[in-house]
Structure formats: C-alpha cells, structure tokens
Amino acid sequence: MTRGLLAAALSALIAACGDGGAARPPLEPPPTPLAFTAHGLPGPWWRIGASPREFQRDSHACRSQSTRARERARRDALEAAYRAFLDCMEARRWQRGSPPRQSSPEA
Numbered sequence: 001m002t003r004g005l006l007a008a009a010l011s012a013l014i015a016a017c018g019d020g021g022a023a024r025p026p027l028e029p030p031p032t033p034l035a036f037t038a039h040g041l042p043g044p045w046w047r048i049g050a051s052p053r054e055f056q057r058d059s060h061a062c063r064s065q066s067t068r069a070r071e072r073a074r075r076d077a078l079e080a081a082y083r084a085f086l087d088c089m090e091a092r093r094w095q096r097g098s099p100p101r102q103s104s105p106e107a
Helices: 002-016 052-072 077-091
Strands: none
Touching: 052 077
C-alpha cells in the first residue's frame, strides 16, 4: 500500500511540475569564431573554437616549416616558403580570411 501511495504522489508531483506552457528562453547563436593575425604572416586566420594560444602554437610551427622550405628551395624560395606556410595552416584546419558572420535567429 505504501508503494502505491508513493507512486501516486510521485506521479502527481511530476504532473504538477510540467512546464505549464512557460516560454523557453531563445537559443543563443553559437559564438562567431575569432580571427587571428600576427605581424609578417598572411591572414587573418580563424578556426571554430580556436584560442589565441592554439593560433600561436600552430603559426609558430608553420613558420618553422616555411623557413625549412625556403632553405631547401632551388628557385623561388619566397614562393616555396609562402606555399609551405599556407599548406601547413590548412593542414591544421585553419581557414584564411575573416570568419563567416553568424546569421541572426530572426532571419
């Protein structure tokens, strides 16, 4: 008998705690990705969820690859360095240019 009363009370409590038609707050749009730049680098660069620390780490690693490519190039060392940097950043999932603007929920 006690279980029956407990089950009935719990059911009544659950029914009473329904949302009651209350409006839910609107969902916030995801944050716009940040764009990062550094002196002497082509850019800007962005990646969803990336932090300044990740940009610094990845751009430093890619500058190192760029330097090695320039040193190994037989001709057009600047082009080899530039291409190596771009390829490295893209391999690390960075996008070049400004991040896309988020559309508003009303649109």
